[in-house]
Amino acid sequence: MVQTFTQNDIIKALYHELPASEMVHLEEQLENDTEIQNNFEDLNVLKLKLDSLVLEPSMSVISSILDYSRSYKK
Amino acid sequence: MNRKLISDQDLVNLYVSGQESALEELVGRHKSKIYTSIYLLVKDSYLAEDIFQDTFIKVINTLKAGKYNEEGKFLPWVLRIAHNLVIDHFRKEKRTPIVTNTDGFDIFEVLGFVEESIEDKMLREQGHNELRRLIQLLPEEQKEVLIMRHYGDLSFKEIADLTNVSINTALGRMRYALNNLRKMMNQKEYSYRQAM
Numbered sequence: 001m002v003q004t005f006t007q008n009d010i011i012k013a014l015y016h017e018l019p020a021s022e023m024v025h026l027e028e029q030l031e032n033d034t035e036i037q038n039n040f041e042d043l044n045v046l047k048l049k050l051d052s053l054v055l056e057p058s059m060s061v062i063s064s065i066l067d068y069s070r071s072y073k074k
Numbered sequence: 075m076n077r078k079l080i081s082d083q084d085l086v087n088l089y090v091s092g093q094e095s096a097l098e099e100l101v102g103r104h105k106s107k108i109y110t111s112i113y114l115l116v117k118d119s120y121l122a123e124d125i126f127q128d129t130f131i132k133v134i135n136t137l138k139a140g141k142y143n144e145e146g147k148f149l150p151w152v153l154r155i156a157h158n159l160v161i162d163h164f165r166k167e168k169r170t171p172i173v174t175n176t177d178g179f180d181i182f183e184v185l186g187f188v189e190e191s192i193e194d195k196m197l198r199e200q201g202h203n204e205l206r207r208l209i210q211l212l213p214e215e216q217k218e219v220l221i222m223r224h225y226g227d228l229s230f231k232e233i234a235d236l237t238n239v240s241i242n243t244a245l246g247r248m249r250y251a252l253n254n255l256r257k258m259m260n261q262k263e264y265s266y267r268q269a270m
Contacts (some may be wrong), residue, residue: 008245011252015223017230044255050224053202057109061123062101065130069097072138 005029010036014043082148088183090137101109101130104149106157113223114209114217115160125163153226154236208258216251 005013005026012018013026030037080088082103088096098160108129113122132155136142144151209217218237221256234244 007249008242011245011249012230015230025089042256043252044250046259047224049201049205050220051237053110053205054106055110055113057105057123057126062105064127066094066098066099068131069134069138070094072134 005036010040010043014040014047083145086137086148090140091143097134100148105141105151107149107225107227111116111221112156112160114206114221114225115157116163117210121163125156125159128159132159149226150228150232153222153228157222157236191257208255211258212251212254216247216254219247220251220255223248 001023005022008027009022013023018026030040080099082100085096085100089100105126109122109126112125112129113119116122116125129152133152142151209220212220215237219233222233222236223230228245230241230248234241237244239247
């Protein structure tokens, strides 16, 4: 049986939320369908770009939080 | 004991039992995801730091009072608190976020890059500024799902529950967000090529 995947399934796969059994079928479909394969690869590239955008809070705010915890009184 | 191998839940238990250092590990482990999620929603580094701090004050108060009952789901729980504080802020301000890319350039740090030249660093920062700007151009509902899934690590089910929509709606919003970002990036590349 040929299983077809929705666009939402592709998004689930991208974020590792597609069940393993379905992922196997999707990978098979990716191998045989260049358009879906290109789409998936483009989304993966975008995901990597988003991964690289990581922001950090300042050390002073971290210190304030830890100080608050240490001085906490019930 | 190597704290890096301890689960969030065990760290929570250690903290509740009085080990302050467990909180330091929890904050260190999740600070980037939580702060990035807040920053991308409020677009102001000072406000993001205030909300980040208020989030952890609520976390500390709840844990110290023995009221934490979200076993195994520490990060989604903290992100829900942060998300609610962002909503509270905008309700108080009675406004929706305004697109700006002028704030916070000097205090955020992007991790994972070493030994790069000044030119590389400038190009990377330009790329990040552009990506942040494009994220801000997304419709609010799409941006919200993108931030919660990508930076907050919430599952689509958790996002659906948090935003009172179906999983398919949450997935659809994410799909539109990614496709719109991709289109905007392609358009920008096309414009550059035309200008050269």
